[in-house]
Amino acid sequence: MPSDMSLLDGINSLRSVRKFKPDPVPEDKIRIILESASKAASGSNTQPWEFVVVRDANVKTRLKEPMLRTWLERLAGSSGMSPRMRDVYDEATEMLRNTEKVPVIIYCCVDLTRVGKSEEVKYASIYPAVQNLMLAAHALGLATCLTVHGSTPTRGEPEVKKILGIPGHVKLACLVYLGYPAVQLGSPKRKPIEKFVHYDRW
Ligand SMILES: Cc1cc2nc3c(=O)[nH]c(=O)nc-3n(C[C@H](O)[C@H](O)[C@H](O)COP(=O)(O)O)c2cc1C
Numbered sequence: 275m276p277s278d279m280s281l282l283d284g285i286n287s288l289r290s291v292r293k294f295k296p297d298p299v300p301e302d303k304i305r306i307i308l309e310s311a312s313k314a315a316s317g318s319n320t321q322p323w324e325f326v327v328v329r330d331a332n333v334k335t336r337l338k339e340p341m342l343r344t345w346l347e348r349l350a351g352s353s354g355m356s357p358r359m360r361d362v363y364d365e366a367t368e369m370l371r372n373t374e375k376v377p378v379i380i381y382c383c384v385d386l387t388r389v390g391k392s393e394e395v396k397y398a399s400i401y402p403a404v405q406n407l408m409l410a411a412h413a414l415g416l417a418t419c420l421t422v423h424g425s426t427p428t429r430g431e432p433e434v435k436k437i438l439g440i441p442g443h444v445k446l447a448c449l450v451y452l453g454y455p456a457v458q459l460g461s462p463k464r465k466p467i468e469k470f471v472h473y474d475r476w
Contacts, residue, residue, distance in 0.1 A: 284409050289462055291417030292369035294453030298329075299378050303414050307452075310410030314403035317395035322388040323403050326381040326438050331374045336437050338373035340430030341423035345370055348428075369419060369451060377453035380407065381424070381438060384445045400447045407450060417455035422448050 279287075308325060316322060328334055349363065373379070384400045408418040424434035425446045435446060 279413050281409075284412050287461060288409060288412050289417075289459040290419040291455045291457060291459060292365045292419050292451070293456040294376050294417065294451070295456045296375060297377065297454050299416060299453060303411075303416065304378065306414065307407055307410045307416075311403040311407035314406045316399035316402070317390045317392075320388050320390065320399060322385045322396075322399050324383040324385055324440075324444055325407075326383065326440065328379045328381065328438070329377065333437065334374040334376070334379060337379070337424070337434055338370065340433035341373070342370050344428060344430040345423060366421070370421075370423065373451075376451045378451075380450045380452060381434070381440075382407070382447050382449060383440060384447050385443060386445055387443050396445070397447060404448060404450065411450075411452055415454070416452060419451045420448055421451065424449060 304327060308327075311323065311325065312321070328337065345367065349367070355363065369376070382400055382404050384396055386396070389396050389399055404420060408420065411418050422429065424430050425448055431446055434440075435444075440446065
C-alpha cells in the first residue's frame with residue numbers, strides 16, 4: 275500500500291488481514307502507529323489507553339494457549355453458522371493457531387482508574403485509538419486484524435493478564451495482530467448506507 279495514501283483511501287480499503295509475512299515490523303513504524311493511536315479522542319481527554327506490544331515469540335506462544343483454548347471451546351458450543359461465517363471463523367482460528375508467528379501483537383487496554391465512571395465511556399474511549407492504530411498501520415503498508423481474544427474471563431483474560439503482568443485496575447479491551455500482509459484483499463464488503471442511515475427521523 276503506498277505511504278501517500280489519502281485518509282479516505284485508507285478508510286475505504288482497510289481490511290482484516292489474517293495472514294502475515296514473517297518479516298519484523300521496524301521500531302520506527304511501531305512508534306508512528308502508537309503515536310497515531312494516542313491522537314484519538316477519549317472521554318474528557320482522559321486518554322485511558324495502555325498498549326502492550328508483544329514481539330517475543332515465547333511470550334506469544336504462552337499467550338496463545340488460553341486464547342486458543344477458550345476460542346475452540348466457544349466454537350464447539352456454536353451451531354447453525356452460515357458457510358460464509360464458517361469461512362471467517364476458520365481463518366480466524368488459523369490466525370490464532372499461528373499467533374507466535376505473527377510479528378507483533380498489540381494488546382489494547384483501558385486503565386479503569388483513568389476513565390470516567392460511566393460504563394458507556396469506558397470502551398468508547400479506547401476504540402477510536404484502536405481504529406487510528408489500524409489506519410496508521412495500513413498507511414505504512416502494514417496489515418492488522420482486531421480481535422477480542424483474551425478480553426473477558428471466558429476468553430482467557432485472567433491468564434493473558436498474568437502472562438503480560440497487566441495490573442488488576444487495567445481492563446483488556448482487544449488486541450491487534452500486526453505485520454506485513456501475506457495476502458492482498460479487495461475492498462471491504464459492506465451494506466449500502468441506504469440500508470441503515472435515517473435522515474431527520476427513523
Ligand atoms: C469487535 C471485533 C471483534 C473481532 N473479532 C475477531 C476475531 O476474534 N477474530 C478475527 O479473525 N477477526 C475478528 N474481527 C474482525 C472481523 O471479523 C472483520 O472486521 C469482519 O469480518 C469484516 O472483515 P473486513 O474487516 O476484512 O472487512 C473482529 C472485529 C471487531 C470489530
